[in-house]
Amino acid sequence: MDFLSMWEATANERIDHPALEGEIECDVVIIGGGYSGLSTSYHLQEKNCQTVVLEKGRVGSGASGRNGGEVLTGYLGTMQEWAEKFGIEIAKEMWKLSIEAIDLIENIIDTHNIKCDFTRNGDFYAAYKPSHLEGMKKEQEFMAEKLSYEEITIIEKDALKTELQTDFYYGGRVDKKSAHFHPLNYALGVAEATAERGAKIFENTEAVQVERKNKKVVVHTPNGRVVAEEIVIVTNAYAGDLHQTIKRAVIPVESIMISTEALTEDLMEELIPNNRAVSDSKNLLYYFRRTNDNRMAFGGSGRAASMRGLNRMYEALHMGMLNVFPQLRDAAIDYRWGGKVGFTKEMLPYIGQLEDGTYFAFGYGGHGAAMASMLGKVIAHAILNDGEMNNPLKVEKLKPIPFHSQHAKAVGLIKFYKKFQDIVS
Numbered sequence: 068m069d070f071l072s073m074w075e076a077t078a079n080e081r082i083d084h085p086a087l088e089g090e091i092e093c094d095v096v097i098i099g100g101g102y103s104g105l106s107t108s109y110h111l112q113e114k115n116c117q118t119v120v121l122e123k124g125r126v127g128s129g130a131s132g133r134n135g136g137e138v139l140t141g142y143l144g145t146m147q148e149w150a151e152k153f154g155i156e157i158a159k160e161m162w163k164l165s166i167e168a169i170d171l172i173e174n175i176i177d178t179h180n181i182k183c184d185f186t187r188n189g190d191f192y193a194a195y196k197p198s199h200l201e202g203m204k205k206e207q208e209f210m211a212e213k214l215s216y217e218e219i220t221i222i223e224k225d226a227l228k229t230e231l232q233t234d235f236y237y238g239g240r241v242d243k244k245s246a247h248f249h250p251l252n253y254a255l256g257v258a259e260a261t262a263e264r265g266a267k268i269f270e271n272t273e274a275v276q277v278e279r280k281n282k283k284v285v286v287h288t289p290n291g292r293v294v295a296e297e298i299v300i301v302t303n304a305y306a307g308d309l310h311q312t313i314k315r316a317v318i319p320v321e322s323i324m325i326s327t328e329a330l331t332e333d334l335m336e337e338l339i340p341n342n343r344a345v346s347d348s349k350n351l352l353y354y355f356r357r358t359n360d361n362r363m364a365f366g367g368s369g370r371a372a373s374m375r376g377l378n379r380m381y382e383a384l385h386m387g388m389l390n391v392f393p394q395l396r397d398a399a400i401d402y403r404w405g406g407k408v409g410f411t412k413e414m415l416p417y418i419g420q421l422e423d424g425t426y427f428a429f430g431y432g433g434h435g436a437a438m439a440s441m442l443g444k445v446i447a448h449a450i451l452n453d454g455e456m457n458n459p460l461k462v463e464k465l466k467p468i469p470f471h472s473q474h475a476k477a478v479g480l481i482k483f484y485k486k487f488q489d490i491v492s
């Protein structure tokens with residue numbers, strides 16, 4: 068057992084992209100080789116706009132290659148809450164965008180025949196408490212009446228086993244429009260597609276400084292530099308010191324995953340009969356799903372200051388999996404890994420352009436597998452239209468999060484509080 072992610076271990080053969088040496092010119096330089104950056108590049112190249120993607124590690128080595136691969140509709144929170152906050156018309160636009168995000172991914176996969184096990188069987192959101200199921204029923208009514216969205220079905224407790232072979236939950240709801248995929252293979256596929264369209268991707272190439280010179284942007288890397296007309300920074304939860312305004316507006320939160328050995332198809336069909344992407348309504352949520360090679364991929368939150376603490380986190384997650392599915396008690400855990408999920412203060416993704424001209428998108432929470440490709444496309448279209456961007460998630464200014472440098476401690480405290488709420492509420 069090691070910290071190699073199961074997705075990396077089971078990935079398609081990948082193209083090695085070189086590290087940047089020397090100077091290169093392009094129209095748009097993109098920092099970050101995850102879904103956001105690759106999609107921005109892909110949609111710019113479609114219009115023959117020359118892009119360079121700089122990736123500090125390898126394509127997908129941030130969250131895009133390590134996530135649960137749950138391609139979900141919607142956002143953190145309920146659409147009722149967002150409608151109360153922004154009004155019903157904005158909520159409608161937000162919802163439409165979230166569905167289109169998954170359609171977009173499906174379309175890219177079909178167009179380029181990306182082998183990433185894309186399965187659009189919907190998702191199951193499991194109710195951890197009876198009151199959570201009541202909330203889901205209200206949301207279903209709201210979605211049907213106000214957003215004309217009829218794809219949600221409520222599963223009562225006595226029918227739970229049509230979705231999950233467990234007694235752990237009190238029913239839940241299905242949304243038929245969600246999907247799941249092999250997250251790294253999707254990222255590698257989009258990288259290949261944009262490279263075929265002429266993009267230059269440089270791996271193991273960290274952008275270390277951005278300079279503005281004669282109306283151009285110059286991005287310095289350890290052994291070279293890129294001179295471009297426009298810059299996009301999409302480093303999400305992996306933002307370092309490159310751009311302080313962006314760094315200080317994103318809250319990185321760690322999430323960990325484990326995966327079993329490959330099991331029998333019969334067992335996996337029994338555990339999750341409809342092969343949906345599953346997550347639950349616990350404050351410290353679990354998310355899990357079958358993989359194409361019949362493993363259980365199971366995730367939850369986890370951050371630890373020491374290796375011992377980290378081992379305990381993985382053990383706790385394993386126990387969590389066995390609480391949900393005692394049937395897996397003899398299944399070996401082949402892989403365990405983690406990564407950083409980016410959040411914003413509003414718990415919604417941010418997209419926009421800063422006063423210095425930098426385009427950005429980040430903070431998808433646990434919904435970036437769907438939304439990051441879409442926001443990459445929106446950035447691309449904004450660049451092609453002189454910065455014009457009409458999007459419900461657009462923000463005019465990025466406000467730094469107070470006490471940002473203390474966020475790790477704050478997140479630890481919030482998690483402790485949420486765990487407590489899961490027990491007492």
Ligand SMILES: Cc1cc2nc3c(=O)[nH]c(=O)nc-3n(C[C@H](O)[C@H](O)[C@H](O)COP(=O)(O)OP(=O)(O)OC[C@H]3O[C@@H](n4cnc5c(N)ncnc54)[C@H](O)[C@@H]3O)c2cc1C
Binds near residue numbers: 102121134138324408
């Ligand atoms: C364990 C885990 C499970 C998750 N599960 C789900 C899920 O099931 N469903 C879902 O929707 N979302 C999930 N997420 C979140 C989702 O993965 C992200 O929202 C999404 O991948 C964000 O994509 P991105 O391109 O914006 O960021 P990333 O994929 O993180 O890409 C940012 C990239 O920027 C690079 N970078 C940073 N600084 C520099 C620099 N200076 N120079 C060059 N490169 C740099 C990083 O190396 C990184 O590759 C999960 C995340 C984690 C960690």
